[in-house]
Amino acid sequence: MVVSMLSGFSFIVSCEHASAAVPARWKPLLAPYLAQCEEHQLWDPGAAEVSRELARLLRAPFFSGETTRLLVDLNRSLTHADIFSPPVLTLPPAERTDILCRHYYPYRHRVRQEIEGLLAEKRPVVHLSIHSFTPAFEGETRANDLGLLFDPWRKKDNDLAEIWLHYLQQKEPALVCAPNQPYLGISDGHVPVLRKLFRSTRYFGFELEFNQRLPLKRQAPHYARWLHRCLKLALESKAAAHVAE
Numbered sequence: 001m002v003v004s005m006l007s008g009f010s011f012i013v014s015c016e017h018a019s020a021a022v023p024a025r026w027k028p029l030l031a032p033y034l035a036q037c038e039e040h041q042l043w044d045p046g047a048a049e050v051s052r053e054l055a056r057l058l059r060a061p062f063f064s065g066e067t068t069r070l071l072v073d074l075n076r077s078l079t080h081a082d083i084f085s086p087p088v089l090t091l092p093p094a095e096r097t098d099i100l101c102r103h104y105y106p107y108r109h110r111v112r113q114e115i116e117g118l119l120a121e122k123r124p125v126v127h128l129s130i131h132s133f134t135p136a137f138e139g140e141t142r143a144n145d146l147g148l149l150f151d152p153w154r155k156k157d158n159d160l161a162e163i164w165l166h167y168l169q170q171k172e173p174a175l176v177c178a179p180n181q182p183y184l185g186i187s188d189g190h191v192p193v194l195r196k197l198f199r200s201t202r203y204f205g206f207e208l209e210f211n212q213r214l215p216l217k218r219q220a221p222h223y224a225r226w227l228h229r230c231l232k233l234a235l236e237s238k239a240a241a242h243v244a245e
Helices: 024-034 047-058 093-119 155-171 190-197 220-236
Strands: 010-015 062-064 125-133 146-149 177-179 203-211
Touching: 010 047, 010 093, 047 062, 047 125, 047 220, 062 093, 093 125, 093 190, 125 190, 146 155, 155 177, 155 203, 155 220, 190 203
Parallel strands: 010 062, 010 125, 125 203, 146 177
Antiparallel strands: 146 203
16 A cells, blocks of 8 residues: 655554444344444444545555444453443453454554554654544533544644644634544543554644534545645644654
């Protein structure tokens, strides 16, 4: 795969909650639980379509989860209480370990290995992890259409996020774009773990959260082009010139 080097950067795109698929081996276990779940509990609707198109535009490596988050949540740390759904928690420890070995560890390893390879080429790496969230949670409406999640204590990440948000809002003024909403960019997740692993300022990890009220599946190319265009403007702006240093 040819890797994009826009403005001297390399890119990687991931979508941890891309699939609602249940491997045949665990369908009997999860079937009763799945019947009671809403779609968003299984996966992130629309995230796969947007992330796949964005990776194509960036000519970037793309990694996506292949099973429902109810089997194992690829975006959670091993110590997180929600890494397994209630039915999976009833399994013997050895079988839960088997699930991790089949699905969790290989995914995490592939992403980490790709980032290590790109960093070895001495260019900054921008990692974009795409998700979607429900329009309301616990009775409260979520106002933003897009959330850009990052670590505000990492100056270069913060500076790039600020410029990118400026262009995102400028190019789509009808959409509400917010920093670290509806979740904090430093909360448990795949990208925050990688930030700790790759402490070098050449790794830039961002999570992009789309509101599921948007027509993500139908208009995935539009949203991907919007992200791509605004990221390009941000990286090429004079204000961001120091970011790649």
